[in-house]
Amino acid sequence: MTTDMDHPAPRLPVVVGVDMGATKILAGLVDADNQVVFRSKGKTGGERTPKDVLGRILAVVQACLNEALARSLSVAGVGVGLPGPLDSDAGIVLEAPNLSGWRNVPVKAELEGVLGLSVHIENDANLGTLAEARLGAARGLPNVVGVFVGSGIGGGLVINGDLYRGSHNIAGEVGHMLIRKGGKKSGAGIPGALEANAGRIAIESKIKKRIRAGQKSYLEEAVKKRRITSGLLREAILVNDPVVTPVMESAINHLARGLANLINILDPDVIVLGGGVVEALGDWMLPRLVKKVGPLTVGRNKKDAPIVPAQLGDDAILLGAALWARQRLERAT
């Protein structure tokens, strides 16, 4: 075996992973060891036209491509995580309720046309779950459910080590799971749905209602000026706020019912719990959830519900997008 130092082994190609959220776009240059070696970000501008938003995605991707060029790294393709129901194979976002005018937007074709690179899109909660199952809190486990508690509640399923997308690419809609009769509706108009009882928007609405009814709260001033962020919820919980604490406890009761259903139906190795609300309040929420979920499960140790906090934070979706692009590229060759 000879070694020629003048001709080092070519570096393995990198991929660009993109997390397009309702407010910001994160992109990263991800190497073959799944390390993010460069990051770029921008605002989504979701109130603008889809064409404008696509332009902003292109800008953050281009920043990554420029960096790759500067480092002499070859880029194999691009993965993009987006909200809403989409047709991953055709590369079309069917609908994105939080963005203006997004119906049947051909994201893959539009980006490929400009970039000249292979682009692969997938639902953001699916990609977050894939990343946690391969690289994060559930690393190496074959059956993983991801539940992300943000403004709404999204989810994803990894089964036998692979992303499970269902027969029409809409599996994992855990936020619309009915966990009570009647009550508030989810974003998709389903009464009694999990996200209508335990998502941040639902939590915020309950808190505002109580404060308007005259209950004393640490958030009295805050609710007049701005939305209740997960960070504000954390501050209120830390002072054992008389409004926020019982509202969060009720949300946890509802969430526990949803997680128990997922465990009883899917018997996963773990549920990975993430999203803004969990990132801010996880240390307070997790032990309470585990205690409540256990007794609602069947056929297992009721004291040890398999729920773990997400580990990848803001990188989860872009890492999942990179994994997805790499997997699609490999299976295509």
Next chain:
Amino acid sequence: MTTDMDHPAPRLPVVVGVDMGATKILAGLVDADNQVVFRSKGKTGGERTPKDVLGRILAVVQACLNEALARSLSVAGVGVGLPGPLDSDAGIVLEAPNLSGWRNVPVKAELEGVLGLSVHIENDANLGTLAEARLGAARGLPNVVGVFVGSGIGGGLVINGDLYRGSHNIAGEVGHMLIRKGGKKSGAGIPGALEANAGRIAIESKIKKRIRAGQKSYLEEAVKKRRITSGLLREAILVNDPVVTPVMESAINHLARGLANLINILDPDVIVLGGGVVEALGDWMLPRLVKKVGPLTVGRNKKDAPIVPAQLGDDAILLGAALWARQRLERAT
């Protein structure tokens, strides 16, 4: 190519499939084309010791083996579908709530010891789903959820064409799904569970309560003497009984919520709905269910919920057991 009529091709081996229910045991000799070429049956005698029950399983299997011998058929192995949580790989039934004294019964070892054949056990609802997905109402479809409404409610999942058993072999416990706050408990003590609101035992208990409270019903005499079978429910529905009809409509509302959850979480090709209650009342239940489930689903045509009636009837579990035994035998070689 030569044909030697004196030496016909050896017949492919058959397998024995067994459905061990709470009251009766069905066994069948199943050929390589998944046809049941011979049947035998016996009573379970679930009130006796596990040893007695195993003796009865052996008797029905032996009848099949005798028939195979008479027909010069070679038997490759035995598959057995049983209720309750079990360890399929070890071949042990962990618990069977409807049978007396069944805790940690080594069914596989006991049967193999006597029969001298390879024996493979699996949960009955899982096997019913596998059979419907391969040979019945969902033939050839990759992602199938089976829901069986009998005295309780059982379920099974086929994902990417294979039985999905979860990480601890307890996936598919759909009867314990929480679909309302509080209310009656399931067999496993879960309040607000689907089977506590829509299984036959729950339906029977509601009907009896109303009749005892003085409401007029076609079943007034029947409830004094015996349990309310699915057949009696059908008779009462056909005369639009003032007690049974609203109780069944309420059960359908609850069942619709459970089925919508399964569709939103798993996005299957279809849900196959079977079990005694559905076999008796399916033509009345199915259109009502489809109408109620559709609006509770997201991301799909709300008028066309993918729910179909089971097709294999009493053969479902024994056919599933035969498929399971064959699959385990093939993968072992």
